Amino acid sequence: MRSLDDSENLAGRVAEACARGEPLRIQGGGSKDFYAGPCTGQPLSTRTHSGIVHYEPTELVLTARSGTPLTAIEAVLAESGQMLGFEPPHFGSDASWGGTVACGLSGPRRPWAGSLRDAVLGCRIVDGRGKVLSFGGQVMKNVAGFDVSRLMTGALGTLGLLLEISVKVLPKPECEITLSFECSHVESRERMIRWGGSGLPVTGLAWDGRLYLRLAGAEPAVSTAVRRIGGDRAEDAAGFWNGLREHAHDFFSGEADLWRLSLPPAADTGRLSGAWLIDWGGAQRWLRTDADPDEVFAAAQAAGGHARLFRTLNPQAPRCAPLAPALAALHRRVRAVFDPAGILNRGLYPEAA
Amino acid sequence: MRPFECDALSAYTVLPWLAVLPETVEQVRAVLRLCHSQSVPVVTRGAGTGLSGGALPVAEGVLLSLAKFNRILEVDPANRLARVQPGVRNLAISEAAAPFGLYYAPDPSSQVACTIGGNVAENSGGVHCLKYGLTVHNVLQVTLLTIEGELLTLGSLGLDGPGYDLLALINGSEGLLGVIVEVVVKLLPVPETARTVLAAFDSIEAASEAVAGVISAALVPAGLEMMDNLTLRATEAFVHAGYPVEAAAVVLCEMDGMVEQVEAEIARARTVLAGHGAVEVRESRDEAERRKFWAGRKAAFPAIGRIAPDYYCIDGTIPRKRLAEVLGRIGELSERYGLAVGNVFHAGDGNLHPLILYDASHPGELERAEALGEEILVLCVEVGGTVTGEHGVGIEKLNPMCVQFGTAELRRFHALKAAFDAGGLLNPGKAVPTLARCAEFGRVHVHGGRLRHPELERF
Numbered sequence: 059m060r061s062l063d064d065s066e067n068l069a070g071r072v073a074e075a076c077a078r079g080e081p082l083r084i085q086g087g088g089s090k091d092f093y094a095g096p097c098t099g100q101p102l103s104t105r106t107h108s109g110i111v112h113y114e115p116t117e118l119v120l121t122a123r124s125g126t127p128l129t130a131i132e133a134v135l136a137e138s139g140q141m142l143g144f145e146p147p148h149f150g151s152d153a154s155w156g157g158t159v160a161c162g163l164s165g166p167r168r169p170w171a172g173s174l175r176d177a178v179l180g181c182r183i184v185d186g187r188g189k190v191l192s193f194g195g196q197v198m199k200n201v202a203g204f205d206v207s208r209l210m211t212g213a214l215g216t217l218g219l220l221l222e223i224s225v226k227v228l229p230k231p232e233c234e235i236t237l238s239f240e241c242s243h244v245e246s247r248e249r250m251i252r253w254g255g256s257g258l259p260v261t262g263l264a265w266d267g268r269l270y271l272r273l274a275g276a277e278p279a280v281s282t283a284v285r286r287i288g289g290d291r292a293e294d295a296a297g298f299w300n301g302l303r304e305h306a307h308d309f310f311s312g313e314a315d316l317w318r319l320s321l322p323p324a325a326d327t328g329r330l331s332g333a334w335l336i337d338w339g340g341a342q343r344w345l346r347t348d349a350d351p352d353e354v355f356a357a358a359q360a361a362g363g364h365a366r367l368f369r370t371l372n373p374q375a376p377r378c379a380p381l382a383p384a385l386a387a388l389h390r391r392v393r394a395v396f397d398p399a400g401i402l403n404r405g406l407y408p409e410a411a
Numbered sequence: 412m413r414p415f416e417c418d419a420l421s422a423y424t425v426l427p428w429l430a431v432l433p434e435t436v437e438q439v440r441a442v443l444r445l446c447h448s449q450s451v452p453v454v455t456r457g458a459g460t461g462l463s464g465g466a467l468p469v470a471e472g473v474l475l476s477l478a479k480f481n482r483i484l485e486v487d488p489a490n491r492l493a494r495v496q497p498g499v500r501n502l503a504i505s506e507a508a509a510p511f512g513l514y515y516a517p518d519p520s521s522q523v524a525c526t527i528g529g530n531v532a533e534n535s536g537g538v539h540c541l542k543y544g545l546t547v548h549n550v551l552q553v554t555l556l557t558i559e560g561e562l563l564t565l566g567s568l569g570l571d572g573p574g575y576d577l578l579a580l581i582n583g584s585e586g587l588l589g590v591i592v593e594v595v596v597k598l599l600p601v602p603e604t605a606r607t608v609l610a611a612f613d614s615i616e617a618a619s620e621a622v623a624g625v626i627s628a629a630l631v632p633a634g635l636e637m638m639d640n641l642t643l644r645a646t647e648a649f650v651h652a653g654y655p656v657e658a659a660a661v662v663l664c665e666m667d668g669m670v671e672q673v674e675a676e677i678a679r680a681r682t683v684l685a686g687h688g689a690v691e692v693r694e695s696r697d698e699a700e701r702r703k704f705w706a707g708r709k710a711a712f713p714a715i716g717r718i719a720p721d722y723y724c725i726d727g728t729i730p731r732k733r734l735a736e737v738l739g740r741i742g743e744l745s746e747r748y749g750l751a752v753g754n755v756f757h758a759g760d761g762n763l764h765p766l767i768l769y770d771a772s773h774p775g776e777l778e779r780a781e782a783l784g785e786e787i788l789v790l791c792v793e794v795g796g797t798v799t800g801e802h803g804v805g806i807e808k809l810n811p812m813c814v815q816f817g818t819a820e821l822r823r824f825h826a827l828k829a830a831f832d833a834g835g836l837l838n839p840g841k842a843v844p845t846l847a848r849c850a851e852f853g854r855v856h857v858h859g860g861r862l863r864h865p866e867l868e869r870f
């Protein structure tokens with residue numbers, strides 16, 4: 059892996075663009091462009107800004123520059139028997155650290171090990187004026203100042219170009235076993251509620267027509283949990299969880315719109331029709347449907363959550379439900395704090411535009 | 412008005428102009444609208460257990476107490492969440508969830524008294540936070556009123572919310588951005604069992620190394636705490652927990668979860684602690700003994716209170732591997748200032764709580780204690796840490812904030828505050844220092860010959 063600090067150049071490029079009022083499109087390999095959506099501006103690549111700046115296995119903290127390939131980070135952690143607890147999706151072999159944090163997505167382990175946002179401890183950014191700023195830090199507990207680092211997570215680069223992000227990492231579990239069960243949608247819901255809150259060492263709970271339960275921890279604990287639950291050992295468990303995280307699972311191929319619904323795990327989605335795949339013990343649901351977007355937004359909201367159009371062939375389609383007017387106005391003011399000229403990834407975050 | 416004049420940082424008192432105790436969200440809204448239209452400052456108050464003066468009133472302002480918002484609106488076991496009013500006490504949530512085998516994980520030592528609204532505003536932590544996270548990791552949704560009286564809902568009942576993560580911004584915002592009127596928290600299953608190891612060391616260095624050793628052995632304890640000799644003696648005399656009072660330091664390490672998991676982890680922890688030179692390792696055999704191990708830790712503050720007329724509790728976080736070095740330097744500072752310092756803290760998080768013993772009736776001692784505290788916080792920043800791990804900045808740590816943050820970051824904090832509260836009416840003067848103050852502080856404290864904020868005008 060190349061290691062190079064290119065922050066001065068990146069900051070300079072943003073400062074120039076700001077002076078000219080020209081929009082910039084923060085770019086890597088584009089593995090998640092489909093998610094972020096199209097935006098305007100001159101491309102600005104973070105690819106030259108890479109390398110792990112600091113990794114201390116005894117501290118459980120890693121700091122890396124945004125252009126670092128996600129695979130490189132995972133490989134370095136694995137050498138010390140550690141991992142990113144939030145199991146981020148790569149969506150392509152070129153996924154970068156910056157793009158990962160900017161999109162803020164987490165994999166199947168999220169309900170039990172926390173999200174990417176939960177793991178973030180600090181960051182260095184270039185704001186929309188080209189100023190380099192530091193927030194948070196590298197320690198576990200820190201309540202000094204507003205929590206800007208977590209605010210940056212998932213903001214799709216519209217609040218700043220991420221230069222460096224520090225996260226908390228976790229030890230890899232000693233033992234991992236996946237069980238699978240033949241069961242209906244309705245049955246799976248009941249079991250997900252029961253097992254998801256059971257205190258068993260669950261690290262994955264998903265349904266695609268079969269129910270999958272992943273257990274991880276000390277070997278004797280996992281064995282006992284297996285005995286208590288029963289069920290069959292899943293074949294190619296690693297393939298299943300990877301396919302789920304990376305959307306390589308058959309469910310994700312095809313042309314119909316793919317929706318992500320974030321819901322309370324036991325929620326009912328009413329009459330919303332289409333094909334379902336359920337992850338996060340019920341809290342993250344994938345839906346392929348031709349339903350009208352407003353119908354999906356409304357159903358998710360009625361259930362206490364929210365929906366996002368995740369993959370679509372229609373670039374004009376609305377991806378999120380509009381925010382309440384007061385909240386939308388607040389988003390615009392927050393955006394203006396970091397990027398007053400609105401030059402960073404213009405158009406990507408319609409909520410704040 | 413007297414009962415409202417301060418929070419738990421009682422060295423500072425201010426009588427508010429007016430204290431109001433509304434009972435409904437509509438009444439809170441009306442108060443805020445009135446204050447907004449008349450430009451009257453508002454300080455929100457939970458239980459007033461804050462330790463940094465965050466809820467200190469403003470003389471020309473309104474003190475808005477949410478004491479009457481003390482209802483648990485819903486416990487939803489299927490979705491493992493509870494919807495509560497902001498004035499509900501932290502412990503009351505776990506009590507309400509207990510019949511369902513659930514609990515709320517963050518457990519500040521003040522949990523019998525402090526409110527969930529205050530917890531969110533301070534992003535409070537506790538012993539459990541090493542494994543289960545801080546308040547910010549355990550809150551799903553917050554409803555707040557802006558100073559203009561707009562009701563905003565942040566987050567969702569799922570595991571994330573739409574839009575920017577403003578929920579993260581609210582956690583730890585110390586009442587500067589809005590008045591929290593409802594909180595939805597995540598509930599966790601009560602662990603099947605919990606067991607604790609108590610390890611005694613004959614040097615602080617060895618105990619600190621052992622803490623790092625536990626973490627690097629792929630263990631994430633449910634609690635990893637440390638007490639030094641001064642604190643041990645004080646607590647033993649107070650609660651008679653049977654602590655080894657000759658030890659230089661004691662480490663408490665708790666594991667929770669399934670029986671088999673806990674057994675495996677406790678065995679590993681024992682090996683690690685012994686391998687790092689523990690002179691004695693005890694293991695709790697039953698629940699009563701486990702409680703006894705913790706009795707002293709939980710009573711450490713009042714125990715210290717018995718051996719000195721006054722104490723001043725500091726709160727900073729450092730990288731764990733610098734523990735031994737920082738504790739050593741705190742010892743040196745203690746000698747230089749002629750004030751004893753006891754240490755009892757969340758070692759697993761690197762979150763220090765030095766307790767500076769002093770006597771306020773001796774002229775100048777309070778000021779000396781404060782100066783010593785400030786030096787400790789500057790030391791925390793110097794080694795890569797922060798000036799507050801869980802107690803907040805309030806009015807207490809405005810100066811050390813100038814050491815941790817540069818002008819550009821502070822400007823963004825002020826701008827964020829203005830995005831929520833353009834008139835600066837909510838809890839003014841707290842949490843974020845003015846740039847003028849930093850310039851002034853930088854002039855007084857020139858660290859390593861480097862002048863902070865050279866770009867600012869001097870006074």
Ligand SMILES: Cc1cc2nc3c(=O)[nH]c(=O)nc-3n(C[C@H](O)[C@H](O)[C@H](O)COP(=O)(O)OP(=O)(O)OC[C@H]3O[C@@H](n4cnc5c(N)ncnc54)[C@H](O)[C@@H]3O)c2cc1C
Binds near residue numbers: 084219
């Ligand atoms: C041909 C090629 C060569 C490469 N060579 C190298 C190399 O030599 N060294 C190396 O380390 N990597 C290299 N990479 C990896 C490259 O840096 C990553 O592919 C890229 O950053 C991937 O980002 P992403 O796919 O995760 O996110 P993207 O899909 O690029 O971005 C998703 C969203 O996040 C935003 N975003 C991305 N990064 C940031 C950021 N830092 N701050 C704020 N917002 C951001 C984007 O604007 C977009 O809206 C190479 C990639 C390619 C295609």
Ligand SMILES: Cc1cc2nc3c(=O)[nH]c(=O)nc-3n(C[C@H](O)[C@H](O)[C@H](O)COP(=O)(O)OP(=O)(O)OC[C@H]3O[C@@H](n4cnc5c(N)ncnc54)[C@H](O)[C@@H]3O)c2cc1C
Binds near residue numbers: 528
């Ligand atoms: C003995 C003792 C032990 C302690 N131990 C711990 C500990 O282990 N961990 C820890 O983190 N803290 C600890 N604390 C500190 C304190 O208990 C916490 O900071 C707690 O969260 C404060 O809650 P409160 O309800 O008392 O808030 P208050 O003290 O009333 O207020 C604290 C801040 O929150 C704001 N606020 C309160 N309610 C709201 C609301 N509804 N909306 C907006 N803003 C609001 C106030 O304006 C103020 O800035 C301890 C305190 C004591 C006295």
